[in-house]
Amino acid sequence: MSKIRIMVVCGFGLGSSMVLKLKLDAVLKQHGLKADTFCADVMTAPSERYDLVFTSRELLATFQGDTRPVVAIGNFLSEQEIAEKGLLIIQQLLAHQAS
DSSP states (O other): OOOOOEEEESSSSHHHHHHHHHHHHHHHHHHTTOOEEEEEEETTTTOOOOOEEEGGGGGGGGGGOOOOEEEEEEEEEEEEHHHHHHHHHHHHHHHHHHH
16 A cells, blocks of 8 residues: 555644654554654644645644644543544545555
8 A cells, every 4th residue: 555644734743743643653553554654843734745634623724724634632632533634634545555
């Protein structure tokens, strides 16, 4: 399977985005999916190369107008929420890259 780049964004690109990234990595591993995940802050995020964004509901408007998918997560510690909101999108992106 090809890898996609998933950017995890918070205000400063340190604390909460790192927590979400670790939980996202765990979900990916549980489902046998591979992706390059990385953290970014809200100011530098637009200049990054990515296929998908995971962020908070509060920062969702930052990506308004972006053609790439954005997943807004309410509870960064909930692997269930991450899986429910993001797995289908990740699988679709991986399938698209593989074709």
